Amino acid sequence: MQGTSAKTPTAAGEAAAPERPLVKLDAGVMQREGAAAAPQVEPIIELERVSVRYDGKPAVRNVTFDVGSNLITALIGPSGCGKSTLLRCLNRMNDLIPGAVVEGKIRYHGQDIYDPEVDPVELRKLIGMVFQKPNPFPKSIYDNVAYGPRVTGMKGNLDEIVERALRRAALWDEVKDRLKDNAYSLSGGQQQRLCIARCLAVEPEVILMDEPCSALDPISTARIEDLMVELKERYSIVIVTHNMQQAARVSDMTAFLTVESDEHGVRAGELIEFGPTERIFTNPADPRTEAYVTGKMG
Numbered sequence: 001m002q003g004t005s006a007k008t009p010t011a012a013g014e015a016a017a018p019e020r021p022l023v024k025l026d027a028g029v030m031q032r033e034g035a036a037a038a039p040q041v042e043p044i045i046e047l048e049r050v051s052v053r054y055d056g057k058p059a060v061r062n063v064t065f066d067v068g069s070n071l072i073t074a075l076i077g078p079s080g081c082g083k084s085t086l087l088r089c090l091n092r093m094n095d096l097i098p099g100a101v102v103e104g105k106i107r108y109h110g111q112d113i114y115d116p117e118v119d120p121v122e123l124r125k126l127i128g129m130v131f132q133k134p135n136p137f138p139k140s141i142y143d144n145v146a147y148g149p150r151v152t153g154m155k156g157n158l159d160e161i162v163e164r165a166l167r168r169a170a171l172w173d174e175v176k177d178r179l180k181d182n183a184y185s186l187s188g189g190q191q192q193r194l195c196i197a198r199c200l201a202v203e204p205e206v207i208l209m210d211e212p213c214s215a216l217d218p219i220s221t222a223r224i225e226d227l228m229v230e231l232k233e234r235y236s237i238v239i240v241t242h243n244m245q246q247a248a249r250v251s252d253m254t255a256f257l258t259v260e261s262d263e264h265g266v267r268a269g270e271l272i273e274f275g276p277t278e279r280i281f282t283n284p285a286d287p288r289t290e291a292y293v294t295g296k297m298g
C-alpha cells in the first residue's frame with residue numbers, strides 16, 4: 001500500500017484547536033470557516049459503480065464518486081439508503097459482515113482495495129473508523145491510545161505518540177493529569193475524542209466517521225465539528241450525518257443518496273447527486289436533493 005510515507009509526524013506539542021467562527025452561506029445555513037472551499041484536488045479514494053448486497057439483497061447500487069484529499073466529504077440521505085454500508089466498504093469493514101458482497105471498484109491511491117494483495121488489516125490502519133457511539137476499551141485513557149501503536153509495533157516513543165494523538169484530538173489538556181484513569185470515567189464527548197485519538201495514533205490518512213456526534217450534546221458536537229475542520233489539514237475525512245446543518249457547516253463535498261427502485265422494482269440506495277457542499281445545499285440539480293436538504297423528505 002502506498003500512503004504512509006506521505007505523513008511526516010510532528011513532535012508532540014501542537015497547539016490546541018482554536019474555536020472556528022461560523023460564516024454564513026447564501027441559503028442562510030451557517031458553515032464553519034475553512035470548510036467552504038472545495039478546490040480541485042487529487043482524489044484519495046475513488047468509488048466506481050460500487051454495489052453492495054447482503055445475502056443477495058441489494059443495499060447500494062452503482063455508486064460513483066471521489067473522496068478528495070484533505071477534504072471533508074459528507075454522506076447524507078434518509079435512513080436505510082446505505083450510508084453506513086458505503087462507509088464500511090471504504091476500509092473493507094464489510095468483510096466482517098457475513099453475506100455482504102461488494103461489487104464495482106474502490107481505489108485508494110489508485111490501487112484496488114479489494115485486490116487479493118491488499119491486507120485489510122493494513123488498509124484499516126491507513127483508513128480508520130470512528131463509530132456513532134463512543135466505544136473506548138475498558139482500559140486507561142493512555143492504554144486506549146497506545147493500543148494501536150502497541151499491536152502494530154509502531155516505532156517511536158510511546159508517550160510522545162500518545163500525547164501527539166491526544167493533542168490532535170483536542171483532548172490532551174483535559175486528560176494529561178489523569179492518563180491512568182479508566183476511559184469510562186470520561187464524558188461522552190471526551191470518550192468520542194478519545195476514540196478519534198485512538199484512530200489518529202496509528203497515523204491514518206483517511207478517517208471514516210459514522211454519525212460521530214449523534215450521541216453527543218451540542219457543545220461536544222461543536223468541539224468535534226471544529227476538530228474535523230482542524231484535522232482535514234492532515235487527513236481526509238468521510239462523515240455520515242443525519243444533521244443537515246452539520247453537513248453544511250463542516251463538509252466540503254456532499255454525496256446525497258436515497259432508496260430508488262430499478263426497472264424490476266428492486267429497491268436499493270443510489271447516489272442522486274454529488275458536488276461541493278455549498279452547491280448541494282443552495283442550488284441542487286435534482287429535486288430529490290432539494291426536498292431532502294430543505295427538510296421536505298426523509
Ligand SMILES: Nc1ncnc2c1ncn2[C@@H]1O[C@H](COP(=O)(O)OP(=O)(O)OP(=O)(O)O)[C@@H](O)[C@H]1O
Nearest residue numbers: 054059077078079080081082083084085086097269
Ligand atoms: N449487516 C446487515 N445485514 C443485512 N442487511 C443489512 C446489514 N446492514 C445494513 N443492511 C441493509 O442495507 C440497507 C442499507 O443500510 P445502512 O445501514 O447502510 O443504511 P444507512 O443509510 O446507514 O441508514 P441509517 O441512516 O438508518 O443509519 C438497509 O436496507 C439495511 O437493512
Ligand SMILES: [Mg+2]
Nearest residue numbers: 083084085240
Ligand atoms: Mg447508518
